[in-house]
Amino acid sequence: MKLSSHKRNHRRQITLEMTSMIDVVFLLLIFFIVTASFTKTERELDAVTKVNEKSAASAKTDLEPAIIVLTEADGKWVFQIGSNNIPTFTELEEVLNKFPNKADGAFVRAPDKAPYRMAAEAIQACKNADFPGVSYIPLVQK
Amino acid sequence: MKLSKKRVQHTKGMDITPMIDIVFLLLIFFITVTQVSETNREKLELPKLQGAKDQKKSSLTVNIDKKGEIIVGGKPMQLADIAFLINKELEANGGDTGLITVVVRIDQRATCETPNALVKQLASQGISKVRLAVEVPG
Missing domain, CATH: 3.40.250 (Oxidized Rhodanese; domain 1)
Structure with a gap:
């Protein structure tokens, strides 16, 4: 049984590598969640x-x-x-x-x-x- | 012409994905840490008001808690210490009081006693503008 031919191997290069993107997206997501709870919006009254x-x-x-x-x-x-x-x-x-x-x-x-x-x-x-x-x-x- | 072999070799090149991961992780870590250290914010119940201006960078952030105690950079301080810090800032700025911005974060449950004393201290050193921090409601 042949699962992968040479030809198919060549085609696989076109598929997008998602892992790194997911890593970065999760990282950004967690970053924003954390900072959102850290900082309340403060403003100033200048006197x-x-x-x-x-x-x-x-x-x-x-x-x-x-x-x-x-x-x-x-x-x-x-x-x-x-x-x-x-x-x-x-x-x-x-x-x-x-x-x-x-x-x-x-x-x-x-x-x-x-x-x-x-x-x-x-x-x-x-x-x-x-x-x-x-x-x-x-x-x-x- | 055979291109296939070259392409197979190309995929064996250095995988930079983990490197990028770590670089981003460090970047975000340092951004977070610098933000926290810059603000020097104590956990206070600030007056819930709209304010007049957005908060800008300040040379000194003074926190006053509900008991009227002064805290700067997480450490309890006396008025004399504030005077010392202001003097240090003045030396760094070449004595220009206009360049010094003092943000005062005062708990809304505090009385005006410590703020008044602080204002008098700052005025005696030539700083007649204070920025009072408020929390935007909602």
Whole structure:
């Protein structure tokens, strides 16, 4: 019984070698699976920090600049603009969107005891409202 | 003209498939390792916000955990150590503070106490821009 003739041997050269391709494909697949679980998509909020409070308050325009202060009211931390207490991020966004003076930028003042999550939310709200610059000011508690 | 013999000999040439396999394996291994070492990311619960910019390469990544402890490159550090690291970066850059980008990854459950102290420290060294890392929700 003849299973392979010379002629058939010649034809076999045309067939594609799949093993190496499969190796590489599996390797890439595993690589992407591993990296996908490693890295969560992170982005950035770029803020200018101002430690010297006098420079932060020296904006000279007719309208008041947006100054968001994190304060504690009735046991809860709230965003305060002027004398208004704003409890949530979405409400703060709405207020900032309608803010008349955006040219002077926005200032976020955070005392030491304030939760960082709210400071980040305040900066994000200012960025979302298209303020040209957002400054973060550490607030010294008396 | 006989071509068949030559063709049979040709198939006996060096098989480079395993070599390619190993080369790819090493390549991917090093790509993964360098990515992990570059980011210096601690496991933190970052604020779930959209952010304003995509993350770029930074000269220093500072992690602050929920207890307010500073961690850089997997090691707990004090503010003085950060000041030392910044000074080293400044020396390497020729004293240009504009070239130094500091990414601060802060756990959202932390208070502003350590971030405030860090910001003051950085400002005293002439760095007035920080990049706060946030996690894109979803």
